[in-house]
Amino acid sequence: MTDPALRALLLDYGGTLDGDARHWFDHFLELYARCGVALSAAALKPAFYAADEALAAEPDVRHFGLERMTDAHVRLQLAALGHTDAALVRRLVDAFVADTRAAWERNRPLLQRLARALRLGVVSNSYGNMPALLAEAALAPFEVIIDSALVGLRKPDPAIYTLAARRLDLPPAAILHVGDSWERDVVPAVAAGMRAVWLAAPDAPAPAVLARVTRIASLRELEAVVA
Template identity: 40%
Template sequence: MHWCPRFHAAYRAAGGALEYAAFDPLYKRSDEALAQTAGIRDFGFRQMVEAQVRLLLALVPDRARVDPGRMAEAFHAPARAVVERNRPVLERVGRRYRLGVVSNFTGNLAPCLDELGLARLFTAVSDSAVVGAAKPDPRIFLETLAALGAPADRAWMVGDNFEADIGGAARLGISTCWLAPPDRAQPAGPDPTARITHLPAIERILA
């Protein structure tokens, strides 16, 4: 999930006026601040979203016109909808394969998955802030493979970030599936093993 465009859409829906190019560096600053927030490792998904909204609104010049509650809900509701739409896919795939999550996160991936009702679906959860290495660093992939008890040549990495997900996994010999819109140009780097435009298509790839 690319979070910055989603937060920008939520910000605009709540009354913000900045264009994406001006919003993006402020989002990155808020992301760095979020990782340093006291107690972040215990935050569930909703609490984390609300914390990031507060951090973002402290940075944008038009904060007075943005409703923080509306902005948080404009991010949270679509994100929950994506989870609910894809939950059956994960459940079906999880009956055939051991699943893991490899995420560049803020130390609270486990409580977020628990709040979203997804934790039970994953054998391995690798949060970069906990592991001490972020994608595309091979260490986070290797830790996940070890937790899954899977060799690299029997594993798949599905992700939407070409360099972090696809490039990082491919360099270890992991099969890769790039999740991207059909009009997105493929960046330089190792070719993915497969490409899909929506998560349910992974069932066809793994069949």
């Protein structure tokens, strides 16, 4: 059976729209090293994910833009790590924000070209501030923004993708989802009936082979995929 014509493109945010296959955890690990802090992945992991949980519980988080969100996350990480260096907070925040804004600038022209041919949306495990963050980024006109904290569903539950299809009023087979996580993006999107693109570093091993999945190393390759 032939898939219907592609009519919409869904994208993950973290590690996809704000960087080519670089998860926030890996990004922060790089930034600590850049700031001269010797920190192993094993040492950072509990602090990073504790900060994630604490930030999601912030009462005003829905209004957080990039800088305020990053500042809060970094302070929570450092508190969990037992650091109190205000200068380190500033260096980490400034570096993360600068890298993210550079990714926005790179991806904005591509997304605006894609928006001329396809309806666009975002599906993200986030804190409730994805609409505010995307408004600040001004990447493209996203018709649908699915933020896990706002809809009560989280990846890798395929239901979050089914919800996106319902809000677009399109059959899942007419939608392509792009994300950097095999487990949270590719597998559940395909399970929901969508096509998928896995954004992954060239040396990342593919966990499995799935039909209807394309692999790219940069969002810049996306135009060729949807052409």
